[in-house]
Amino acid sequence: MKFLIIIPAHNEEAHLSFTLESLQQQSFRDFTTVIVNDGSTDSTPEVIRRFTEADSRFQTINLQKSAHQPGSKVVAAFKNGLNTQKPEEFEVICKFDADIILPENYLQTINEAFQNNPKYGLVGGLLYVEKNGEWVYEGNSNKGHVRGPMKAYRKECFDAMGGIRETLGWDNIDAILLENLGWKEVVLPELQVKLLKVKGSDYTIKxxxxxxxxxxxxxxxxxxxxxxxxxxxxxxxxxxxxxxxxxxxxxxxxxxxxxxxxxxxxxxxxxxxxxxxxxxxxxx
Structure with missing residues (x-):
């Protein structure tokens, strides 16, 4: 299966290189990655350039700076990245964050899960954060829910549910809608994804x-x-x-x-x- 990976990135100079390096190290190689530079004011564009110049699987698009609102901004950036491609050429659509580190077998395991289970619509791993020098389960959601930083959708399922919504709560809405359409959301606990930044730390909303x-x-x-x-x-x-x-x-x-x-x-x-x-x- 061929993967299309969209990564919205706003001021991620400290983390993005780790994410992209973990993609380069994947055992599964058949993917295209679009990094959406969402109005960054730091050196994020330079980080992106290092990868796009060295690896044809990495592409980029630059957006103007917009107000940071939970949910809607990141999905808008995702959609802009998606629109640069021909989604019909891919079997799997991924929305990844710019501050995660994927295990080397992440894409390969996702690929096998989709191929072996035709009703799987959304698949992902579990998030881990660093505490006192150790990586521990984040524990911010139930272990049956694929978190927003590491979503992988079967293209057929993604289309059936109308894509992801440009709104707060999108990463729960998707799971409910696909389940209502007869698809399954599946977490593979052996896939431990490292989260480098605490989510919500840059939100201005109380x-x-x-x-x-x-x-x-x-x-x-x-x-x-x-x-x-x-x-x-x-x-x-x-x-x-x-x-x-x-x-x-x-x-x-x-x-x-x-x-x-x-x-x-x-x-x-x-x-x-x-x-x-x-x-x-x-x-x-």
Missing amino acids: PADYYGRYFYFLGLNRFLAYIASSKEAMKIKSLSFFLQIIKAYESCRSQQLELKISKDEQKAINEQRWNALKKKWLKI
């Missing part, structure tokens, strides 16, 4: 505002949004945090901000969330 906006753009109805908000607030035992999340969610509702999902997709997302809630808490 945590409560983030969650409120996230639950809105995920398409959750008011009941499920309130349940999700209470779960986040219980983690830090803060009623005020719950109220702040709700305020942000209700603000989005009152403004009727545009969702990047259809009514049918919104219904599918709410049904999936409700079923998960019943299974976990109501034992139904």
